[in-house]
Every structure is written in structure tokens, then in C-alpha cells.
Amino acid sequence: MKKVCIFALMLLAGFSQAQTIVQKDSQIQAMLDQVSDKNIEALVRKLVSFQTRHTLSDTLSTKTGIGAARNWIKLELEKYALASGGRLQVRFDAFTQAPDGRRVTSPTVLKNVLAVLPGTDPMDTRVFIVSGHYDSRASDVMDAKIFAPGANDDASGTAVAMELARVMSTQKFNATLIFVAMVGEEQGLYGATNLAKRAKEEKWNVAGMITNDIVGNSYGIETDLKDNRSVRIFSEGVSPVETTAQAALRGNIGSENDGGARQFARYLKEVGERYVDQLDVKLIFRKDRYLRGGDHTPFSQQGFSAIRITEMNENFTRQHQNVRKENGIEYGDTPDFVDYAYTQKVARMNLSALANLALAPQEPQQVRVLTSELTNKTTLKWQAPQGEKPAGYFVLMRETSNSLWERKFYVNTTEINLNYSKDNYFFGVQSVDAEGHESLVVLPTPGR
Ligand SMILES: [Zn+2]
Numbered sequence: 001m002k003k004v005c006i007f008a009l010m011l012l013a014g015f016s017q018a019q020t021i022v023q024k025d026s027q028i029q030a031m032l033d034q035v036s037d038k039n040i041e042a043l044v045r046k047l048v049s050f051q052t053r054h055t056l057s058d059t060l061s062t063k064t065g066i067g068a069a070r071n072w073i074k075l076e077l078e079k080y081a082l083a084s085g086g087r088l089q090v091r092f093d094a095f096t097q098a099p100d101g102r103r104v105t106s107p108t109v110l111k112n113v114l115a116v117l118p119g120t121d122p123m124d125t126r127v128f129i130v131s132g133h134y135d136s137r138a139s140d141v142m143d144a145k146i147f148a149p150g151a152n153d154d155a156s157g158t159a160v161a162m163e164l165a166r167v168m169s170t171q172k173f174n175a176t177l178i179f180v181a182m183v184g185e186e187q188g189l190y191g192a193t194n195l196a197k198r199a200k201e202e203k204w205n206v207a208g209m210i211t212n213d214i215v216g217n218s219y220g221i222e223t224d225l226k227d228n229r230s231v232r233i234f235s236e237g238v239s240p241v242e243t244t245a246q247a248a249l250r251g252n253i254g255s256e257n258d259g260g261a262r263q264f265a266r267y268l269k270e271v272g273e274r275y276v277d278q279l280d281v282k283l284i285f286r287k288d289r290y291l292r293g294g295d296h297t298p299f300s301q302q303g304f305s306a307i308r309i310t311e312m313n314e315n316f317t318r319q320h321q322n323v324r325k326e327n328g329i330e331y332g333d334t335p336d337f338v339d340y341a342y343t344q345k346v347a348r349m350n351l352s353a354l355a356n357l358a359l360a361p362q363e364p365q366q367v368r369v370l371t372s373e374l375t376n377k378t379t380l381k382w383q384a385p386q387g388e389k390p391a392g393y394f395v396l397m398r399e400t401s402n403s404l405w406e407r408k409f410y411v412n413t414t415e416i417n418l419n420y421s422k423d424n425y426f427f428g429v430q431s432v433d434a435e436g437h438e439s440l441v442v443l444p445t446p447g448r
Contacts, residue, residue, distance in 0.1 A: 035347050036163070041335070044216070045151075047158060048155060050064050050069040052064065052066075052144065052147060053135050053150060055135045055144075066134075077179070081169065083170065089115070090114070091113075091114055092113060093113075093114050093191075093198070095194045096110075103142065104190070110190055115180075121387045124361075125362075127204045128175060128176070128207060128357060129199075130209075130210045131211050132181065132212045133154045133182040134182065134183065135185055137186040138332075149333050154185070155216075156338055157212030165179035173358035189297060196299045207440060208304075209304050210309060211306070211309070213309070217314065217339065218311065220314065221315050229280050230280045231281055233269065233281060233283055234289070234294075237258070237259050262283075263305065264306075268353040271353040272350075275352035279345050279349060283403070287300065287308075295308075311346075317330070356437050357438075360432065360433060361439055363431060363442045365385055367429045378416075378418040378422040380427060393410070393429055393432060395411065395429050397418070410432075
């Protein structure tokens with residue numbers, strides 16, 4: 001089985017661009033089959049049943065408000081932890097948010113809910129975070145009492161993270177996965193800001209962070225577009241904490257379209273479309289939509305590769321609105337308007353890419369393009385990562401004017417010589433194991 005997979009992957013290098021071999025791993029496929037639209041719907045409806053999950057809402061009631069909601073999320077994740085044989089570790093990430101003079105009026109204890117699935121390879125330090133935000137709001141961002149169902153924004157994303165925790169925690173991965181229900185997004189990205197800072201301070205090796213925010217609507221009202229195939233991934237090209245030396249290197253090699261977030265986004269598209277039928281992943285090369293923000297941004301501000309997943313067509317009569325009917329239009333973010341089969345596809349896209357990454361060896365190290373002499377060829381060299389040894393490596397190539405990788409070369413050495421000029425193409429290298437699980441792509445830096 002293993003040999004057949006690699007053979008198929010090796011063939012890929014010799015094929016023209018028009019031909020594609022789709023190679024699915026049975027372990028990942030089995031997990032995808034378990035992702036259930038019925039479960040996702042039940043999770044969304046349960047979250048809506050708390051009436052409001054406003055960050056400043058009641059914490060004492062057992063039936064309504066953010067306190068009841070976060071306790072229920074924790075209990076639900078603990079059920080999955082039990083089914084995982086205790087490997088999934090569930091806890092609150094609690095902190096006191098100081099008043100900001102804007103959307104938080106007094107010191108408030110906020111709680112993210114985390115479910116951590118530790119990696120099984122002690123030499124593999126990678127952490128992948130997948131999240132949605134469980135807080136909600138209505139028209140007035142400060143109204144902590146009014147009905148604020150937040151079914152699509154963002155019970156849908158929270159349900160994706162929870163459903164992945166349920167399915168993935170029964171499996172073993174090299175890398176660590178953290179499933180998060182984030183708090184305080186609507187008040188100023190406070191939950192994500194706190195968690196990102198903590199990740200930085202505690203030196204977590206966050207190799208990729210995903211926020212699923214607004215991933216359940218397939219109908220855009222003004223444009224009258226029904227689209228249950230397309231989903232957007234927002235990614236920035238250049239890290240906001242790039243150093244002067246990194247900026248100089250970027251200027252020299254022209255890598256403004258190849259920052260960590262963008263590599264991560266490309267990876268999600270390639271693997272997501274490999275595993276999920278009838279899905280078009282649209283890479284949006286900017287960090288977010290106009291006038292809006294999301295939980296990926298605090299992570300990118302700490303230097304992590306963080307991206308946002310959002311439906312293709314947003315319905316603004318449903319987001320951040322009091323539930324009401326006005327001039328025949330139904331406003332409000334209620335669960336009947338969520339397309340659960342669509343959210344299931346988004347969940348499967350998340351799962352396929354995260355599983356493929358977490359099962360893969362780590363990225364190759366010290367990836368260099370040799371620039372010691374003038375030549376019309378290219379030599380790349382790198383070193384094997386720590387932990388699980390790759391079966392081989394894919395060397396990826398594309399025109400500098402194109403955004404997606406176009407050719408793949410397979411080698412089982414740590415060097416390649418190509419009859420293409422390094423001056424005219426972008427190259428990248430990724431580790432791959434015998435089953436075809438690929439690591440993230442590393443861009444070479446000039447070296448000798
Ligand atoms: Zn949101």
C-alpha cells in the first residue's frame with residue numbers, strides 16, 4: 001500500500017499540468033466520513049439555545065448567557081475526551097479583560113475553551129490551532145441581554161472546531177492539535193489576543209492557526225447568489241512583525257506572495273480540494289474583508305501563520321442584527337438560515353488539511369538555493385527535520401507571476417539539480433511520508 005502511494009506520487013512529476021492524480025489517504029477519508037452535518041446542526045442549535053452568548057452577558061444562569069454556554073461547550077468537549085481515552089485535554093483559558101473604554105466597561109473574566117490533542121512524536125514540536133468564536137452579538141454591540149442567536153456568526157465556526165475535536169481525538173498525530181472556542185471576538189478579539197500572547201510567551205511552535213468565522217451561509221441576498229461550493233481563505237502575504245533583515249531578503253528574492261500565512265492558505269486549498277468533492281477554495285490575498293476583523297489577526301501579530309475561513313457570499317441582514325421582520329425582510333442570525341451541508345464541507349476541508357499536516361513529518365530545515373555562481377540551472381539543498389524521517393521530499397515550482405504551485409518533483413535525497421533557472425521560477429520544498437502526507441512548504445533562502 002505504502003509503495004503504491006509513493007509510486008503514484010512520483011508519477012505526478014512526469015505528468016502535464018492538465019492531468020491530476022487524486023490520492024486520498026484512507027485514514028483521513030475515514031475521519032471525513034464521520035464529520036456529520038446533523039452533529040454540526042445540533043451543536044449550532046444548542047449554542048443558539050443560550051439566547052445570548054454576548055461576552056458581557058450573564059455568567060450565573062445555567063440556561064442562558066455566556067456562562068452557561070461556555071460550561072456546556074466544556075462539558076461537550078469532555079465527552080469527546082472520554083471517548084478519546086483521555087488523550088484530548090479540555091480546559092478553560094481564563095483571564096481578566098481590563099476595561100477598554102469602548103466595548104468592555106468593567107474588568108471581566110473571559111474564558112476561551114481549549115481542547116488539546118497532544119502529538120505522539122516527542123521530537124515534533126508543531127502545534128496547529130483551529131478555532132471559531134462562541135460569543136455573539138445583535139445590533140447594539142453593548143447589548144448583553146437581547147436575543148443574539150449568532151448561529152452563523154459564529155456558532156457555525158465553533159461547531160466546526162468542536163466537530164473536528166470529536167472526530168480527530170480518536171486518532172493519533174505526530175503534531176499537536178488544539179481546538180478552540182474563542183471568546184470576546186465581537187468586543188475586540190480579546191480571547192484570541194490573550195491566547196496568541198500566551199502562545200508566544202510560552203514559546204508554542206504554532207505552525208498554523210485557523211479561524212472559522214461565518215462558515216454556514218450559502219446565499220448572498222443583494223447579489224441573489226446561491227453558492228454552496230465556494231469558500232474563502234483570507235491570508236496576508238507579509239508578516240506584520242517582519243524584521244528589517246527579513247524585509248531585505250524578501251525584497252531581494254521577491255517573496256512578498258510567500259509569507260507563512262499564504263503558504264498555509266495554499267496548502268489548505270490543495271489538500272482541501274483533494275479530499276472534498278464539489279468544493280472550490282478561493283484564496284483571497286488580503287488579511288480580511290473591509291470593515292471587519294477576526295481572531296486570526298492577533299495570531300499573525302505575534303508572528304504566527306494565521307488565516308481566516310469565511311463563506312463566499314455573506315448575508316448582512318443576518319449578521320449583527322436584532323432578530324426582527326422589517327419591510328418583509330427577516331433580520332437576525334437564526335439557525336434556520338444556516339446551510340449545514342455547506343458547513344460540513346467547510347469542516348471537512350479543515351480536517352483534511354489539518355490531518356494531512358499533523359500526520360506528516362516536519363518541514364525540511366535549512367532549505368537553500370545555491371547562488372555561488374551564475375548558471376541557468378538550479379540546485380537546492382536542505383536537511384531532514386527532527387522527529388519522523390520523511391520518505392522523501394517534493395520540490396515545488398511555479399512561474400513567478402503565478403500564485404499556485406505548478407510542478408512537483410519527488411526526490412528521496414536532500415538535494416536536487418533542476419534544468420530550470422533559479423532566476424525565473426519560485427521553488428519550495430516539503431517533506432512527505434510514505435503515505436503521501438506533506439508538510440508545509442519551505443521557500444529556499446540564497447546560500448552556498
Ligand atoms: Zn464573527
